[in-house]
Amino acid sequence: MADITKRSFSKAFAGIALACLLMAAVLLTGCASNSSSSSKSTSSSSATTQAADGIGEHHAVLEVEGYEPVTITLDGDAAPLSVQNFMDLANEGYYDGKTFYRIVDDFCLQGGTLGNNAAGNDPNLETVRGEFSGNGIKNDLADNFDKGVVAMARTNMPDSATSTFFITLGSAAQVAPSLDGQYAAFGTIDDAGMKVIDQIVTDYLPNVDEPNMGAITSEAAQPVIKSITITD
Numbered sequence: 001m002a003d004i005t006k007r008s009f010s011k012a013f014a015g016i017a018l019a020c021l022l023m024a025a026v027l028l029t030g031c032a033s034n035s036s037s038s039s040k041s042t043s044s045s046s047a048t049t050q051a052a053d054g055i056g057e058h059h060a061v062l063e064v065e066g067y068e069p070v071t072i073t074l075d076g077d078a079a080p081l082s083v084q085n086f087m088d089l090a091n092e093g094y095y096d097g098k099t100f101y102r103i104v105d106d107f108c109l110q111g112g113t114l115g116n117n118a119a120g121n122d123p124n125l126e127t128v129r130g131e132f133s134g135n136g137i138k139n140d141l142a143d144n145f146d147k148g149v150v151a152m153a154r155t156n157m158p159d160s161a162t163s164t165f166f167i168t169l170g171s172a173a174q175v176a177p178s179l180d181g182q183y184a185a186f187g188t189i190d191d192a193g194m195k196v197i198d199q200i201v202t203d204y205l206p207n208v209d210e211p212n213m214g215a216i217t218s219e220a221a222q223p224v225i226k227s228i229t230i231t232d
Contacts, residue, residue, distance in 0.1 A: 055080045060090055060187070063226040064100075064200055070193040071231075072150055078141040079131040079186035082152050082161070086186060089125075089163055090228040099222035102166075103205055104214035106174050109197060110153055110166035116219050122162060130158035133181040142185040146172040148194045150187035151179070167197055 054077035062070045076083040089095060100111030102118065113120035129135070132142040135158040141149065149168045152161035161184060168175045179185075189197065200223050207221040208214055216222045 053080065055083060058083065058087060059231045060087070061227075061229045061231055063228070064196075065224040065226045067200055068196050070189060070196050072187045072189055072193070074187045075141050075185075078139050079184050081129050082131055082184045082186035085126075085128045085161075085163075086152075086165070087230045090230050093227075094163060095225050095228040098163075098225045099219060100200070100204075100225070101216055101219075101222050102214045103201055103208055103216065104169075105201065105205060106170035107214075108166040108168055108175070109201055110164065110214075111222070112225065113162070113164040116222060117217070118213070118215060120164075125162040127159055128152065128161045128184070130154060130161060131184040131186070132158075134158070139185065141188070142183060143180050144172070145176045145179040145183075145185060147175070148189040148191075148197075149175075149185050150189065151183045151185040154183065169197070169201060 056076050058074040058076055060072045060074060062072055064070070074083045074086065095112055098112050098114075099116040100109050101113075101116050102108070102110040114122040129137065130152075131137045131139045133139065142151070145151075145168055147168055147170060151166055151168070153164040153166050154161040167189065168179070204216065204221070204223050207216045207218070209217055
């Protein structure tokens with residue numbers, strides 16, 4: 001991700017409030033982007049900070065090796081910069097062969113970065129302006145996280161997202177307190193698609209070897225993104 005931040009993840013709900021705070025922390029380093037360098041922040045303040053007009057609805061097909069394709073509906077009006085960045089990377093084949101390297105049950109499935117781990121960093125990628133209310137950008141989707149929302153991961157810097165994205169696995173009650181207004185949501189997956197995502201999580205959750213952060217440290221044990229294809 002470059003990740004959601006270093007507040008520790010906790011799947012166990014030892015009190016709703018405490019759990020939410022812990023998840024929020026993790027999201028900044030866990031379900032967040034892979035870049036934390038000053039050079040990334042600099043590029044963010046130049047090429048990616050300009051507001052963008054809405055670019056409408058688009059669709060992407062995510063194929064994970066061994067599973068049925070999943071369609072992502074991209075909301076280019078809610079998050080035009082994030083959608084355009086995601087489509088550009090997908091069209092370049094950037095995501096082909098990357099993996100999902102983090103699974104936090106009932107919270108998020110995350111991946112899509114060079115190195116296939118939370119420490120991954122691609123110096124060739126521009127950072128993307130964080131399109132969420134906590135960063136001063138209106139994004140209704142980012143204010144209403146629920147199961148099946150797709151969003152950009154980032155570091156604790158709001159404009160640090162590059163390629164890493166995450167898919168929410170839990171209900172609004174489980175994910176919204178940590179995510180609403182703090183991450184650039186840019187797409188959704190319907191119930192049929194989430195059945196496939198849920199199966200991936202079920203199959204690969206036993207491979208998680210860092211329970212508090214949800215990391216699958218062995219790349220060979222991570223679900224592989226075969227491709228992401230933009231269909232319209």
